[in-house]
Amino acid sequence: MGTLDNKKVAIITENGFEEVELTSPKKALEEAGATVHIVSLQKKVKAWDHDHWSIELDTDADLDEAAPENYDALMIPGGVMNPDKMRAEKKYVAFAQHFLETGKPVAAICHGPQLLIETGMLNEKNMTSYPSVQTDLRNAGVIWEDKEVVVDNGLVTSRSPADLPAFNKKMLEEFAEGQHLTEGQFTRAASTMN
Secondary structure, eight states, X not given: OOTTTTXXXXXXXXXXXXXXXXXXXXXXXXXXXXXXXXXXXXXXXXXXXXXXXXXXXXXXXXXXXXXXXXXXXXXXXXXXXXXXXXXXXXXXXXXXXXXXXXXOOEEEETTTHHHHHXXXXXXXXXXXXXXXXXXHHHHTTOEEOOXXXXXXXXXXXXXXXXXXXXXXXXXXXHHHHOOOOOHHHHHHHHHHHO
């Protein structure tokens, strides 16, 4: 029995994702028992490997038809092109925003957090990213840290492929924990205790 049996995870991506930042977390999730769907506006997505185009993967779900409500967690791979394409497309932003709004766990690595900036929901979140993205994140209100993995209430972030072992470990832990209280839920929960 895997720790993520019965969990359904969406990996949203566009062409130009950093290959290992999708394949490594996907493998870790599947080995833990999760059902993993690559969700995209593309039928196939092409990976980037350091300095050249590489593998092509079939997508499992069309973003136009995929309902974020049907997924327990979200994973966002990096790569320079991938998050930049996604953050310019409202459908990707709305899909990612659902997870932040509902307190479902999200894992984003390298340049992946750029997509989350567009949700406007990162104020006072503790995060990390590829170093070149830190100014964007700080401008979005993030408390940025230079660490291999940072976790904030179900939001897992890492800097680069070198951090994948730590990233995958924390991602599996947070995804297994499931839904975290969002700010609104937290306020309501606290007021019912008094």
